[in-house]
Amino acid sequence: MPTLTKLYSMQEASEHNSAGDCWIVVDGKVYDVSSYMEEHPGGDDVLLEVTGKDATDEFEDAGHSKSARELMESFCVGELDTSDIPQLEVVSxxxxxxxxxxxxxxxxxxxxxxxxxxxxxxxxxxxxxxxx
CATH class of the missing domain: 1.20.5 (Single alpha-helices involved in coiled-coils or other helix-helix interfaces)
Structure with missing residues (x-):
């Protein structure tokens, strides 16, 4: 039986925005990095800066290693619910x-x-x- 993935809105993810309760969104997945704040090599302020928005660009720009990406999966709590995100209009x-x-x-x-x-x-x- 497949596991059901919990969906979170960006609003829900952004409410977790303190050092003791910090969630980030990267590549459509929601991560609870609260327990990793002190160990994060870039410091906790880097993670706090990206709460409440999609942090994919910042994550990619930092050049995270394969092991960092694997470690990040252990913090995944669900996926971003994209049904409430306004879609951009494509201009011809x-x-x-x-x-x-x-x-x-x-x-x-x-x-x-x-x-x-x-x-x-x-x-x-x-x-x-x-x-x-």
Whole structure:
């Protein structure tokens, strides 16, 4: 019979945010690291900083060893319930490139203005130097 995994919301995990009761979320799993706070090589403040948010990036950036990852599994108390996390909207490339396309379109329409400014500047410079 498979074991049932306990699901926790990010809100529930974030309520455990003290040195004596500290939970973190990494890769969709919830870990109770309260008993490991004093032994953590980075100090307990590092763990306390990531309570209440997904600490996956911070965990990966720290470059944890294989043995650290194995040890971490012993602190797993459940998984993050992703059903209440708002999903990000995926923006298509066509929508994403709208601004650059618009700039190109405008620059094609109004190319006369910068060319005229440069042309006038050249004429004024020529006339100024010619009078000297």
């Amino acid at each position: 490339k066509k929508q994403n490139s709208y601004i650059p396309e618009k700039l190109v379109e405008i620059s094609k329409q109004y190319w006369v203005v910068p060319v005229a400014v440069v042309g006038i500047s050249v004429v004024v410079t020529f006339l100024y130097l010619h009078k000297k």
